[in-house]
Amino acid sequence: MTLTLPAPAKLNLFLYITGRRDDGYHNLQTLFQFLDYGDSLAFAPAPDGELRLEPNLPGVPPEQNLIIRAARLLQSKTGCTRGARIRLTKRLPMGGGLGGGSSDAATTLVALNHLWQLGLSQKQLAELGLQLGADVPVFVRGHAAFAEGVGERLTPATPPEPWYLVLAPGIEVATAAIFTDPELPRNSPVLSLEQRLSLPWENDCEALVKKRHPEVAKLLGWLLEYAPSRMTGTGACVFATFDSREAAEQALNKAPAGVSGFVAKGCNTSPLFGALRQITDN
Numbered sequence: 001m002t003l004t005l006p007a008p009a010k011l012n013l014f015l016y017i018t019g020r021r022d023d024g025y026h027n028l029q030t031l032f033q034f035l036d037y038g039d040s041l042a043f044a045p046a047p048d049g050e051l052r053l054e055p056n057l058p059g060v061p062p063e064q065n066l067i068i069r070a071a072r073l074l075q076s077k078t079g080c081t082r083g084a085r086i087r088l089t090k091r092l093p094m095g096g097g098l099g100g101g102s103s104d105a106a107t108t109l110v111a112l113n114h115l116w117q118l119g120l121s122q123k124q125l126a127e128l129g130l131q132l133g134a135d136v137p138v139f140v141r142g143h144a145a146f147a148e149g150v151g152e153r154l155t156p157a158t159p160p161e162p163w164y165l166v167l168a169p170g171i172e173v174a175t176a177a178i179f180t181d182p183e184l185p186r187n188s189p190v191l192s193l194e195q196r197l198s199l200p201w202e203n204d205c206e207a208l209v210k211k212r213h214p215e216v217a218k219l220l221g222w223l224l225e226y227a228p229s230r231m232t233g234t235g236a237c238v239f240a241t242f243d244s245r246e247a248a249e250q251a252l253n254k255a256p257a258g259v260s261g262f263v264a265k266g267c268n269t270s271p272l273f274g275a276l277r278q279i280t281d282n
């Protein structure tokens with residue numbers, strides 16, 4: 001039996017940094033929404049605890065891949081001796097602020113919990129996920145959310161679900177480099193979700209990333225000619241909001257040379273859980 005499940009992208013519809021903790025991590029207020037576009041993972045059972053991932057990602061040794069790390073974490077926390085062969089179809093640009101690695105990790109936790117019949121709750125999986133990255137819990141929970149803390153305190157939210165054009169400038173931005181930059185603003189006020197929703201939506205990392213990476217500034221400048229646009233996470237991807245798929249595709253067709261992108265619908269429920277429900281119902 002092979003279990004094939006999506007690992008969708010996320011957007012940070014807004015992102016405010018409200019402080020730095022003693023351990024160097026930052027407290028945030030961010031609004032996460034999923035996209036109906038992302039990576040795909042296929043899981044097949046394997047004997048003797050064997051974990052194999054194919055293909056490998058360029059520049060990422062298998063033991064550092066968040067997919068293998070998530071599977072090992074599940075094995076070690078539960079004492080499970082079963083294994084898996086995992087096939088990854090990578091569509092999301094790495095270092096793009098779309099949460100690809102985190103989403104791959106979350107899909108792995110959810111899929112192997114099912115395949116290995118571990119019976120862990122969503123809460124337990126989200127807690128395990130947080131050990132792998134600040135963005136993993138929201139993907140495990142599967143609902144658009146206002147996130148606080150380092151990203152783990154989640155309040156479900158239901159922002160509008162428009163069409164987005166997401167563009168990648170062809171560079172990777174290292175999240176850690178932005179969070180350790182002395183020029184990063186870290187003093188946005190802590191507001192309620194209602195207050196945040198009613199104010200213009202911004203990203204506190206955007207000005208700094210534009211300064212450090214002129215490619216991002218140039219692409220955002222181009223995109224803003226078409227529609228309201230922002231950066232997601234710590235970049236490098238930028239996104240614009242449209243009322244229709246056609247309007248987003250028209251802008252994509254005119255994208256500058258060297259820029260790749262895709263059109264996707266915002267989803268307040270993760271496509272991961274729709275796919276899992278279809279499998280468990282059959």
Ligand SMILES: C[C@](O)(CO)[C@H](O)COP(=O)(O)OP(=O)(O)OC[C@H]1O[C@@H](n2ccc(N)nc2=O)[C@H](O)[C@@H]1O
Nearest residue numbers: 024025026102133134135136150151175176179233234
């Ligand atoms: C920027 C966001 O993508 C917004 O959704 C996330 O907060 C980043 O989440 P992530 O990629 O899962 O981040 P992690 O892998 O946990 O951390 C990468 C690095 O980013 C910094 N980091 C991350 C999250 C956070 N709240 N504060 C931080 O300072 C830390 O230096 C850390 O070493």
Ligand SMILES: Nc1ncnc2c1ncn2[C@@H]1O[C@H](COP(=O)(O)OP(=O)(O)OP(=O)(O)O)[C@@H](O)[C@H]1O
Nearest residue numbers: 065066094095096097098099100101102104175233
């Ligand atoms: N399965 C994976 N997919 C992508 N990157 C991975 C994976 N496993 C480990 N990584 C490492 O994580 C780094 C960040 O990749 P990712 O695509 O998650 O970035 P991101 O979208 O900017 O993340 P975020 O928005 O959560 O900061 C990569 O450069 C790579 O070294």
